[in-house]
Structure formats: C-alpha cells, structure tokens
Amino acid sequence: xxxxxxxxxxxxxxxxxxxxxxxxxxxxxxxxxxxxxxxxxxxxxxxxxxxxxxxxxxxxxxxxxxxxxxxxxxxxxxxxxxxxxxxxxxxxxxxxxxxxxxxxxxxxxxxxxxxxxxxxxxxxxxxxxxxxxxxxxxxxxxxxxxxxxxxxxxxxxxxxxxxxxxxxxxxxxxxxxxxxxxxxxxxxxxxxxxxxxxxxxxxxxxx
Amino acid sequence: xxxxxxxxxxxxxxxxxxxxxxxxxxxxxxxxxxxxxxxxxxxxxxxxxxxxxxxxxxxxxxxxxxxxxxxxxxxxxxxxxxxxxxxxxxxxxxxxxxxxxxxxxxxxxxxxxxxxxxxxxxxxxxxxxxxxxxxxxxxxxxxxxxxxxxxxxxxxxxxxxxxxxxxxxxxxxxxxxxxxxxxxxxxxxxxxxxxxxxxxxxxxxxx
Numbered sequence: 524x525x526x527x528x529x530x531x532x533x534x535x536x537x538x539x540x541x542x543x544x545x546x547x548x549x550x551x552x553x554x555x556x557x558x559x560x561x562x563x564x565x566x567x568x569x570x571x572x573x574x575x576x577x578x579x580x581x582x583x584x585x586x587x588x589x590x591x592x593x594x595x596x597x598x599x600x601x602x603x604x605x606x607x608x609x610x611x612x613x614x615x616x617x618x619x620x621x622x623x624x625x626x627x628x629x630x631x632x633x634x635x636x637x638x639x640x641x642x643x644x645x646x647x648x649x650x651x652x653x654x655x656x657x658x659x660x661x662x663x664x665x666x667x668x669x670x671x672x673x674x675x676x677x678x679x680x681x682x683x684x685x686x687x688x689x690x691x692x693x694x695x696x697x698x699x700x701x702x703x704x705x706x707x708x709x710x711x712x713x714x715x716x717x718x719x720x721x722x723x724x725x726x727x728x729x730x
Numbered sequence: 731x732x733x734x735x736x737x738x739x740x741x742x743x744x745x746x747x748x749x750x751x752x753x754x755x756x757x758x759x760x761x762x763x764x765x766x767x768x769x770x771x772x773x774x775x776x777x778x779x780x781x782x783x784x785x786x787x788x789x790x791x792x793x794x795x796x797x798x799x800x801x802x803x804x805x806x807x808x809x810x811x812x813x814x815x816x817x818x819x820x821x822x823x824x825x826x827x828x829x830x831x832x833x834x835x836x837x838x839x840x841x842x843x844x845x846x847x848x849x850x851x852x853x854x855x856x857x858x859x860x861x862x863x864x865x866x867x868x869x870x871x872x873x874x875x876x877x878x879x880x881x882x883x884x885x886x887x888x889x890x891x892x893x894x895x896x897x898x899x900x901x902x903x904x905x906x907x908x909x910x911x912x913x914x915x916x917x918x919x920x921x922x923x924x925x926x927x928x929x930x931x932x933x934x935x936x937x
Contacts, residue, residue, distance in 0.1 A: 644919075650930060679932055687917040688926055703913030710894040710907050712851075719895055723857060725886055 526714050528556075528615050530637050531705060533624045535645035536675030538656040540691040544645060545624050547698040552705060556614040558623045561587065564602035567662055576604075594636060597628035600670055604629065611637075620705070627681040634684065641708050643701065644685040648692035650675070733921050735822050737844050738762075738912060740831045742852035743882030745863040747898040751852060752831050754905040759912060763821040765830045768794065771809035774869055783811075801843065804835035807877055811836065818844075827912070834888040841891065848915050850908065851892040855899035857882070 535541035549557045562576040563584050572578045579587075584603050588596060596605030606623060614621040623633070633640055647653035653675055657668045682688055687704050691697040708714070719725075742748035756764045769783040770791050779785045786794075791810050794800060803812030813830060821828040830840070840847060854860035860882055864875045889895055894911050898904040915921070926932075 646926065646930075679930060682926065683919065683923060685919055687914065688919050688922050689917055690926070700913050700917050703910035704917060706907050706910030707894065707914035710896055710911060712890065712892055712895050715895050716890060719853065719889065719897070723853075723886060 526618075526709065526718055528618050529620045529705075529708055529714070530611065530633070530640035531555075531620060531622050531643065531708075532630050532633055532640050533622065533643045533645060533701075534627050534630045534678070534681070534685070535624075535691075536647065536653060536678050537671045538653045538660070538675070539645045539647045540656075540694065540697070541624050541645050543694060544689075544691065544697055544701055545622060547694070548622060548701055548705065551698070551702050552620070554619055555705075556610075556617075556619045556621045558606055558610045558614075558621050560623075560625060561593075561596075561605045561607060562602060564600075564604075595625065595629040595632035597626055597632070599626050599628065600667070600674065606633075620709075627678045631681070631684075641687070641704065642685040643687045643689060643704060644682045645697070646679075646682070646688060646690045647675075648690060652692075733825075733916065733925060735763075735825050736827045736912075736915055736921070737818065737840070737847035738827060738829050738850065738915075739837050739840055739847050740829065740850045740852060740908075741834050741837045741885070741888070741892070742831075742898075743854065743860060743885050744878045745860045745867070745882070746852045746854045747863075747901065747904070748831050748852050750901060751896075751898065751904055751908055752829060754901070755829060755908055755912065758905070758909050759827070761826055762912075763817075763824075763826045763828045765813055765817045765821075765828050767830075767832060768800075768803075768812045768814060769809060771807075771811075802832065802836040802839035804833055804839070806833050806835065807874065807881065813840075827916075834885045838888070838891075848894070848911065849892045850894045850896060850911060851889045852904070853886075853889070853895060853897045854882075855897060859899075 533541060533545060545557065549555055559573065560576055561579050561584060563579060563581050566578050587593060592607055593605040594608045594611050596603060604626065606625060611621060630642060634642060654672055657671055689697050689700045740748060740752060752764065756762055766780065767783055768786050768791060770786060770788050773785050795803060799814055800812040801815045801818050803810060811833065813832060818828060837849060841849060861879055864878055896904050896907045
C-alpha cells in the first residue's frame with residue numbers, strides 16, 4: 524500500500540545506545556532516510572562528516588539559524604545541533620520515512636511543528652548501567668560525564684510526552700521493538716485508510 | 731518492564747487469512763492467550779472443540795446470553811458467536827495479553843466496553859483474491875460463499891474505526907506487521923510510563 528512518509532523521532536540520554544539502535548534500523552529498513560544533523564561539536568574518533576553529523580563551525584551554524592534553515596535546533600552540553608528543513612522536505616517529497624535522532628529540546632520543537640510524527644524515547648536499563656556505559660566510553664572527561672548524567676536525569680522527565688518508550692537492556696530485543704513500532708505505525712488506519720479505500724473501490728460516501 | 735495485559739482484537743472478512751495469522755502470532759508470543767470463542771455453528775473438518783471454538787447448542791448459547799456471560803456476542807451468517815467475560819477476566823488477572831479474533835459486530839461491542847483494547851482489521855489483497863480463496867476452500871455452498879462475499883463488502887466499511895489495517899497479501903509480511911503492532915503497543919508510553927517512573931525512581935512530582 525502506498526502511503527506518505529512518516530517522521531520517526533528518537534531521543535535518548537547519552538549512553539542509552541541510541542546510535543547503535545538507529546544503525547540497526549537503517550540496516551533493517553534500507554528505504555528509511557536517516558537524517559544527518561548539523562552540529563558544532565568536535566568530531567570524535569571514528570566519526571565521519573556527512574554520515575554521523577554534518578560538522579560545521581559556529582559561524583556557519585549561526586548563519587543557518589538566521590536563514591531559518593532548521594526545522595529544529597538546540598544547544599546541548601555547550602554545542603549546537605540542528606535538523607535542516609531541507610532534509611525533511613526532501614524525504615517527504617520522495618514519500619520516504621525519515622529517522623531523526625535528536626535530543627529532547629529538538630524533539631519538543633518538532634512535536635509542535637510535526638504533530639503527526641512518531642516520538643520514541645530510548646531508556647537505559649538503569650541509571651547505574653548508564654553511568655557504567657558513559658565511563659567505559661573513554662571519550663569524555665569526568666566533567667563531561669558528570670554533565671551528561673545530570674542531563675540524563677533531567678531528560679528522563681521528558682519521557683511522558685513521547686509516544687513510545689523502549690528500554691535498551693538488550694540490543695536485539697530493543698531493535699525488535701523499534702522495528703515493531705516502525706511497522707505498526709505504517710499500518711495505522713489514519714495513515715493507510717485513503718489508499719485502502721481507493722484500492723478496494725469503496726465509495727467514501729458509504730462510511 | 732511489567733505492564734498490564736493488552737486486549738488485541740482482530741477482525742477480517744472470511745477468507746482474509748485471519749486464522750493462519752492468529753496461529754502465527756500465538757507461535758511467536760507463547761504467553762499470548764488466544765481467546766476461544768463460543769459458537770453455535772457446526773464444526774468443520776479439522777476443527778477441534780475447545781481449540782478452534784467452544785461448539786455449543788443454541789440452547790446453551792441462549793442460556794449464556796441470558797446469564798450475561800458474554801463480553802460480546804453476535805449473530806453472523808445465521809450462527810451465533812460470543813466471547814466469554816470469564817476468558818478476558820482470567821487473562822487480565824494473570825497480566826497476560828489476549829488475542830481475540832471476532833467479527834466486526836462483536837469488535838464494535840468490545841470497542842465500547844474496552845476502549846483501551848487494540849483493534850486490528852485484516853484485509854485481503856483484493857476482492858477478487860478473497861473470492862478465489864473462499865471458492866477454493868471447498869467447505870461452503872455457493873450460497874454461503876455469496877453471503878460471505880456480500881458480508882465482506884459490508885464489513886470493509888467498518889475498517890475506519892479500527893486502529894490498524896494489515897493487508898494480508900503475503901502471510902510472512904502480514905505476520906511481521908501484526909507482530910510489530912503487538913510489540914509496539916507494549917511500548918506505548920501510556921502503558922509503560924508508571925513502571926518506568928518506578929524503575930528509575932523518578933519523583934512523579936517532577937513531571
């Protein structure tokens with residue numbers, strides 16, 4: 524059945540495993556467009572410009588903000604992150620689903636501008652496990668880790684307005700749930716009704 | 731995460747493949763309780779009492795109706811079908827999800843009494859394919875087939891109020907979608923929020 528593209532927005536505290544989960548989803552759904560955010564934060568080892576993020580200078584980012592180029596943007600841990608309007612528009616024009624992994628501030632902005640988007644919050648199994656994962660990553664200073672943990676506690680309070688909660692205690696199980704959410708949302712009556720009615724030649728007057 | 735059991739209600743025109751799909755779902759989710767309906771219709775070859783249906787006499791059915799033993803019941807193609815209240819209550823007490831495959835009349839009754847149930851409509855790929863499947867079954871007279879087809883057309887108008895539409899053009903794909911819906915509904919924030927809040931020791935006052 525043909526239907527229009529769906530915007531899937533995924534948020535999670537750092538260390539909840541959002542990046543690994545999103546990679547799996549893009550593997551499972553090759554037609555899914557994974558939106559690459561713009562950021563001013565420094566590139567980490569192993570990251571690639573244009574794949575993990577579009578790494579840009581603060582000047583460049585500020586110009587894009589001034590030009591109204593972002594569907595949402597936010598400052599997190601002192602760095603700026605934003606989703607280009609053009610990315611969303613392009614996917615919508617192609618009728619493709621879009622996967623966006625962004626923080627709660629950005630997600631809250633999108634919730635207002637795209638209320639028919641699907642908002643998913645990924646949780647670590649426990650706070651203790653989150654701390655263990657962040658410390659094990661060896662990419663951040665203790666100060667940054669402390670800030671991320673405090674931020675995680677604050678972000679957890681946002682989970683109430685998300686549509687779905689996925690606890691990432693096991694990557695396979697969490698991937699299955701995320702895959703399930705994507706398949707299920709594609710079957711929602713509100714999204715497929717018109718094409719079904721057309722396909723079966725049901726007269727709309729009959730409803 | 732512990733959450734309360736969910737009622738999944740599946741309807742479909744005869745021949746849409748509901749029975750095969752429900753069997754797959756019970757295989758995938760062994761904890762899922764497949765509710766067995768009561769019916770006055772004659773047993774078909776290969777059907778087992780207590781597994782496919784509880785086959786009862788019209789007298790017995792009428793007594794159950796009079797006793798208020800049904801959560802829903804309906805007369806379809808001249809036969810009566812009903813879901814015992816006790817079945818739903820038992821599963822709810824055990825915190826287990828329940829799968830109910832019932833016709834649109836019964837589903838509409840349940841939609842009123844269990845508004846937090848999940849209502850799924852299975853569609854055949856086309857009307858032509860539905861007719862082919864019904865004729866190929868060799869279990870019904872041409873009159874019964876004609877009645878089932880007319881009924882299918884009428885039932886298709888009910889799809890608008892279901893939560894999800896699954897087109898059964900390919901059994902594997904349709905099973906995946908149904909599995910996805912079941913997993914996704916288990917992740918809905920409204921169903922899991924309280925246990926997450928408890929698990930993470932988040933003060934409810936913080937929301």
